[in-house]
Amino acid sequence: MKIIKNLTRLMCLSLLVFAVACSTDDEETFDAPVITITSPSSSVTEITAGEEVTFSYTVDAPGVFNTTTATIEDADGADVTTAYTASKEPGATETSFTSDNILVTIPEAYAGQTLTFTVTAVDDQNATASVSIDLDITSIPAISYTEKLLYAPTQTRDSHTFFSTNLGETISSGEVVASTASSADVDFGYYYFSEANLGSPATYPSSVYDLSADGQGWGTLNATMFKETTLSSEEYMALSTSAALATAYADNTSDEIGTVEDLTEGQIILFSTDAGKEGGSKIGAIKVTEIYKGQSGNGYDNDAYLEIEVLVQP
Numbered sequence: 001m002k003i004i005k006n007l008t009r010l011m012c013l014s015l016l017v018f019a020v021a022c023s024t025d026d027e028e029t030f031d032a033p034v035i036t037i038t039s040p041s042s043s044v045t046e047i048t049a050g051e052e053v054t055f056s057y058t059v060d061a062p063g064v065f066n067t068t069t070a071t072i073e074d075a076d077g078a079d080v081t082t083a084y085t086a087s088k089e090p091g092a093t094e095t096s097f098t099s100d101n102i103l104v105t106i107p108e109a110y111a112g113q114t115l116t117f118t119v120t121a122v123d124d125q126n127a128t129a130s131v132s133i134d135l136d137i138t139s140i141p142a143i144s145y146t147e148k149l150l151y152a153p154t155q156t157r158d159s160h161t162f163f164s165t166n167l168g169e170t171i172s173s174g175e176v177v178a179s180t181a182s183s184a185d186v187d188f189g190y191y192y193f194s195e196a197n198l199g200s201p202a203t204y205p206s207s208v209y210d211l212s213a214d215g216q217g218w219g220t221l222n223a224t225m226f227k228e229t230t231l232s233s234e235e236y237m238a239l240s241t242s243a244a245l246a247t248a249y250a251d252n253t254s255d256e257i258g259t260v261e262d263l264t265e266g267q268i269i270l271f272s273t274d275a276g277k278e279g280g281s282k283i284g285a286i287k288v289t290e291i292y293k294g295q296s297g298n299g300y301d302n303d304a305y306l307e308i309e310v311l312v313q314p
Helices: 002-026 173-177 233-237 242-251
Strands: 034-039 044-048 052-060 065-073 084-087 096-098 102-105 114-123 128-138 143-151 162-164 169-171 188-192 196-199 225-228 268-272 283-292 305-312
Touching: 034 114, 034 128, 052 065, 052 114, 065 096, 143 162, 143 169, 143 188, 169 173, 196 283, 233 268, 233 283, 242 268, 242 283
Parallel strands: 044 128
Antiparallel strands: 034 052, 052 096, 052 102, 065 084, 065 114, 114 128, 143 305, 162 169, 162 188, 188 196, 225 268, 268 283, 283 305
């Protein structure tokens, strides 16, 4: 009888081991998700700060797609933009996923840095995959204007004495009075008092042109601010990006002034446009290339002018 009982127990144990073995063999395993970044397509991408860029990717998840997250982080791991996330619908069994077009604009503050775009995906088996690419952030190029002539003011007010950095054009006071140009666009103007000078509309001498409401009736008198510098021509040329202009202005410890007097050829002046202008304040630089006093040499006649070059943030 004991032999029969022992044989019975042995058979039951064998059946249990077989059942467990079969159960283990029946559990299907899947490869981890595979992520493909479709935009940008390069493993290291140069991106201009301030410009909109499209990111997108796909996920192949044989174990059934579950969730995904996409982030852009700086070198310290801090989020630069809001993370993109997506999850499957309840009960869904799709094994693939295609992201939306993720539209991102990197702030100018990150110019010169390397950021990281990382995509993570998880399947229903809790298998995880992650892919990253580096983003080299460059600054927005500065807008450049050359050979701009600001003519000495005249009694007829038709000389193009003023300059608009957003238009890149010279403007006469007569055009503003006639409403063919807007005073809101004007950033600074030229005048000559035994020496060459630049002034914002807010500080422009009324003895030359009275731009006030009681005078020529300009509706807006922009308060452009200037900083004098000792920058060389080579250093001026290096101010070719928005970030470089911002840094130069911030690092310059000179007082902000509304008028720059006694200009000299080759002089470099930094400026900040009025914060009330459309688009907000912009930083720029002026290079004085020529001071021509006219044929008479007195600096006042209608053929006298100040030639400048201008770099300004977009």
